[in-house]
Amino acid sequence: MLRAYKFLLRPTVRQAQALTEMLRDHCSLYNGALQERRDAWRHTSKTSVTYGDQSAQLREIRAFDPERQGRWSFSSQQATLRRLDKAFQAFFRRVRGGGKPGYPRFKGVGHFDTVVFPKDGDGCRWDSTPNDTHTRVRLQGVGHVRVHQHRPVKGRVKTVSVKREGNRWYVVLACDSVSAEPLPATGSVVGIDVGTVHFFTDSGGEHAPNPRFLDAMAGELAEAQRHLSTFPRRTRRRTKKHKAAARKVARLHARIRRQRLDHHHKRALALVREHDVIAHEKLNTGGMTKAPAPKPDPERDGAFLPNGAAAKAGLHRSILDAGWGQFLRILANKDESAGRLVIPVDARNTSITCTACGHVDKRNRVTQAKFTCVSCGFTANADHIGALNVLNRAGLALCDAA
16 A cells, blocks of 8 residues: 655754755756757747657756766656656647647746655655665765654655745655555444535534634735735845745645644544445536636627626635545545545435435425425535435445445
8 A cells, every 4th residue: 555654854053054055956947848849849840859858868968067966866847857858748638639739837946845865765765764864865976964854764766846835845665565444343334425514524413623724814814815916926036025925825724724634534434433434425526616707798809708707706715725635535544544434426416316105306495404305395504415325326236336
């Protein structure tokens, strides 16, 4: 089983400067490789440049620029070029599939935040000072960086990644051969229905509160964003006040993201410990939060009709604040590690199907919270009805599989 571990780095001032320079040079390599591909295709010969062609040039690039590109790990630079190649492969796949192409873009220094070392021991070394009281990771060109290791690492370390989030640095370890740790059986089966009023409601009728981290910090975040908007959006060099305003907005967003992640981990762990089988709706949150297509006005050239985007904006914000997709991914990972079973089921009509008589009708859901069957008159909480229907469909899926 694969597992990722993320630890906070505690670099010195010089090490933090070296890490910043490493990101800058890898970003420059990425943008240069992208420019080479664009220029080759725009030429009359329509030449296609592959990853193999650009990887073969690395030795010459490192020899030409030993103070910058020559400082860093060769394999990490290959991983950066492979990252660009994957972006082009995804672009061509979308073109063939008829989707929105999304041509690979140049990366700004502030948006290129990760460097990957494909193999532990090649340009990096996890736990490089085993006799030291503090865990350290050695990075070529940076040195032995102290790690705040808050839990043990299990399995064999395959890849090591260094990531910058705001003014913090993290190391991410991808480990394989991690053995599962099954929890004792409880004999409990549950279905959950996620929502925006309650984070989720289980088939037993219990509601998990939705903390709404974004709404809780909306005032402070709006004030910081208003201050940031007073500075020019596009400028070659930011002033100190401009940089401080941008850092404050990024720091607030990072705090919200960490709070949401912590909440998801705790909720998922509680479900895994209490239930052997967990059923949930199979949701496409990307499609649910997609902006509606514009409606051109046939009577006025260049004008558009109302498409409901403003009315949906609040719902989309609430869905994204709840973070259903991240929560369900964490739940699936924890279930696999604990030897539990997670069953995603079709979400269609789960909130409008009566559990008493099976009648399906949109009128059954009177309000967001109240369910009243128009056929038999059965009344209950709408989210509870959804969770029961999810559990019933999971039972049918298990019977079909058996």
